Amino acid sequence: MGSPPMIDGAFARWLADRAGQALLELRAEMGFADAAALKAAGDKVSHDLIRSELAKWRPGDAVLSEEDEGSRLVDSTDGVSRLTADRVWIIDPLDGTREFSEEGRADWAVHVALWARNAPSPHGLVAGAVGLPAQHRVLGTDYPPAYPPMTVEAATSGDRTLRLAASRSRPPAFLTDLAGDVGAQLVPMGSAGAKIAAVVTGDVDAYIHAGGQYEWDSAAPIAVATATGLHASRIDGSALRYNEADPRLPDLLVCRKDLASRLLAALQRHSG
Numbered sequence: 001m002g003s004p005p006m007i008d009g010a011f012a013r014w015l016a017d018r019a020g021q022a023l024l025e026l027r028a029e030m031g032f033a034d035a036a037a038l039k040a041a042g043d044k045v046s047h048d049l050i051r052s053e054l055a056k057w058r059p060g061d062a063v064l065s066e067e068d069e070g071s072r073l074v075d076s077t078d079g080v081s082r083l084t085a086d087r088v089w090i091i092d093p094l095d096g097t098r099e100f101s102e103e104g105r106a107d108w109a110v111h112v113a114l115w116a117r118n119a120p121s122p123h124g125l126v127a128g129a130v131g132l133p134a135q136h137r138v139l140g141t142d143y144p145p146a147y148p149p150m151t152v153e154a155a156t157s158g159d160r161t162l163r164l165a166a167s168r169s170r171p172p173a174f175l176t177d178l179a180g181d182v183g184a185q186l187v188p189m190g191s192a193g194a195k196i197a198a199v200v201t202g203d204v205d206a207y208i209h210a211g212g213q214y215e216w217d218s219a220a221p222i223a224v225a226t227a228t229g230l231h232a233s234r235i236d237g238s239a240l241r242y243n244e245a246d247p248r249l250p251d252l253l254v255c256r257k258d259l260a261s262r263l264l265a266a267l268q269r270h271s272g
């Protein structure tokens, strides 16, 4: 096989795609009888593949990964220290692990993002790709999908109910009241990457999460969402920031820009 692309965005897509294919093969081989074993194997297969390709093709870069021992600590001393590095790959080898282990579900993803110290945006993400293997697509910053994700007419017609993606397993407690307040319908879905991808493609209008998450759960999809022109912030409207000493990043809002002020105002009323 030839070398992967040199450009970081295309490389991220290549990597997310390869890991996704390995995960599809694993699902086909193992079946769904033992969910715990399938989840553990999925995390490991994807992590090992991404880690070894990064070591081979981007050896000077640091890595922050959900599956690395020490990632939840302030800084991992494994390899290049990410807090002094100029470039850090932030990866979630399998986001939506629970859904990956459930037959027929396609809401799980592979996240590959690149943070750079000299990035022009506050979030610092300069490239990223979200593999959605069971949906047969990879969304990436190299070819950002069109914005707005749906026709303006459909998005703004008065009788259309807003669709708000939320965690299937751990939705924020305030979300039902908020949805009622803004006249939205909740769409439960697994995986932060799959939910943000659904905002990017216009399948839903927004994604709100609160109560806990880590940088790797959102870095790659936020790179793609902001590359398309979507609004992405913390639920208090402040900037999302990556490669922080503490990788916890517990809440976020992703939506079209025309919805942001309305949803941020509702979040202020409901998220206490």
Ligand SMILES: Nc1ncnc2c1ncn2[C@@H]1O[C@H](COP(=O)(O)O)[C@@H](OP(=O)(O)O)[C@H]1O
Pocket: 066, 092, 094, 095, 096, 097, 098, 166, 167, 168, 169, 170, 189, 190, 191, 192, 193, 210, 211, 212, 213, 214, 217
């Ligand atoms: N309250 C919480 N605390 C920590 N992580 C959370 C969380 N709620 C969601 N997450 C993480 O965010 C990702 C998307 O969650 P969900 O599918 O519920 O929307 C999952 O990542 P993983 O599947 O990589 O573990 C999940 O673990």
Ligand SMILES: [Mg+2]
Pocket: 066, 092, 094, 095, 096, 216, 217
């Ligand atoms: Mg995750």
